[in-house]
Amino acid sequence: MFGLTACLIAFGGCDTPQKAIQAVQNAPKMLSEKEQKIEALLSKMTLDEKCGQLNFVVGPILTGPTLQNPPTSADLEGQIRAGQITGIFNTNGAKNIRHLQEVAVKSSRLGIPLLIGADIIHGYKTITPIPLGESASWDLAAIEKSAAVAAAECAATGINLTFAPMVDISRDARWGRVAEGAGEDPYLGSLIAAARVRGFQGKNLAAANTIATCIKHFAAYGAPEAGREYNTVDMSERRLRETYLPPYRAAVEAGAATFMSSFNELDGTPATANEFLLDKILRKEWGFKGLVMSDWASIEEMIGHGSVANRNEAGAAALKAGVDMDMMSYIYLKELPKMVAAGQIDLKFVDQAVRRTLALKYDLGLFTNPYQYGDEATEASVILSKENRATALDIAKKSIVLLQNPNNVLPLKKDTKTIGLIGALGEDKVEHNGTWSFFGEAKDVVSVAEGIREKVGKSTKILTSRGADLYNMDKSGFAEAVKVAEQSDVVVMAVGEAAVMSGEAASRSDIRLPAAQEDLIRAVMAVGKPVVVLTFHGRPLELSFLENQPASVLACWSLGTETGHAIADVVFGDYNPSGHLPMSFPRKVGQVPIYYSYKNTGRFYKGNYSEAPSERVYQSKYRDVKNTPLFPFGYGLSYTTFTYSDVKLDQSEMTNNQSITASITLTNTGKMDGEEVVQMYLKDDVGSVTRPVRELKGFQKVMLKAGESREITFKITASDLAFYRKDMSWGSEAGQFKVFIGGNSETMNHKKQ
């Protein structure tokens, strides 16, 4: 029995409170200081100036389709003076931004300061790991700190708004933008979304070292058909609400200042004019009060989608649905004034959007001090400071995931006589900053080679060979690489994707190591020396060719500025790897979308693949590959080993307002101190609608000394069991649940209730 009943809370059901509410509503409203400021400004604005406040334009770094006539800085200044732009994005430099703010404040009619936006996705100059990499740390405090460093650095240059965090759940490694998110799971994704919002915005948005966030891309942008960028998204409302929406909501609850609508359509309506998403869910259900902006030209692109016929219709649809600000369509600036004048759209929609824009500027403290962001002295002292680099190193180490270490080749000894460093990413500095790092500079990156050289003793010889390129099948470098391997005691291979192979507009239909790198690894392994493979990538790769091979493998993502130091700390055992995958690594690309919280079918294949494929008929499976991923969600090894005791429950039944405590004893059974990510999954055996085979509902990152044991407990309450029931109400149902606690999503360590 699990006697849970529907948990309905009724508001405003009796007369008296309703009357009281009405009385308050009818009383003359006392405007707050902020509202007074906004209303005073609004009353002075012409219609053109209002529409100008809704027009957000790019600076020198273009991050969308190339413009026919990119604005020159003289154009931009002219537009600022004329009150035609609310802000500029993807520009930088304290001196430059100070100048732009001065133009706005001193030379535009109303002196309204500018928003200065930028895609600060994983650092400004001190580049931290790509968000998917950071998510592998499962360390919320470290993720928050990393975002705070990014905020402080870019605020010092004058940027006051970042287009981050991207909180799109994705289960499709073909999609290049998985690099920017937190992976496949809504629970982990929600906690990370909130941590990033806290990190960027801090406790006070008006402080000089915090910036506004923009939660993107609303919504479900991470589920494009076939993993192809910008493609159509279509899914049930249940899946949308259960899997894709939770991180956006967590960001609202964490106080995110702004949202960005996504490029994709959902259920036949582009997200940029989707009233169901923008109005019903975001504003009415979640109570979001902040500003919503479009994505790059996504208002105009609705013409391409075929949901509107022209720019006027596009502008009206977006504004009415709740998109307050137009990024790069120039529709609000150019078409809205004519449409309002012609009575085609009510001025109230424009006013509402302007109010939200001015409110954001007020909250950022721009009306009090328009120059507080961007200060040359702070810029010089904060950017790439020792402390910031230390934060980047800390999260970089924590992001690395040990995938296999079959012969315990890792950690390497610092006095190894000769180390061969092979691969295109060994001495490289350009690729390690990864996607979305245009302000980061290659010269600031510590390469893998530099990191290793700093770490080893003077007597260690390091031989290097590029071996193969990231882009072509040229194998002429193999012979030299093989020679290096022959002369070495151990080989470290640094291979992977180029930075541009993930991120926006970087979907891949083949997610193996690009070009000749697999063959290079095979050729080097054939030499027979101990091999460590460092894979750098923006997405889960298909690494099946390494299964059952003697090579040790570390998944390293793009680690940023401190790449070489982080790698050296992990490879030589000064840091025991603690990362766990935030996204499943498929065996073959044909398995994607692949994720741990799948549903059983009526014919789910439960065999062990020992039968011939022809005997496994009429089962939900492939003929040529197992159903399981190569490395599951939550997976990650350590240089030590951990054992889990059986799961214990303090009671086996509970009702709606009770809880159950589940516990295990975790023991570090190896010889090194180390950290484990202890994960708790729940399975609802039977529901009014089918339920996933398990769902993550809790985790703790635990440090244990060699030989140490500790009891780890998780409290399970009714809200952990809740889901969208048959009638789409949110709540739990009576029934039997299983609790699994282990080190990855395939753990079978469970106890039946």
Ligand code: BGC
């Ligand atoms: C991307 C956004 C980004 C914007 C501005 C768009 O193409 O989808 O994520 O914030 O450009 O650079």
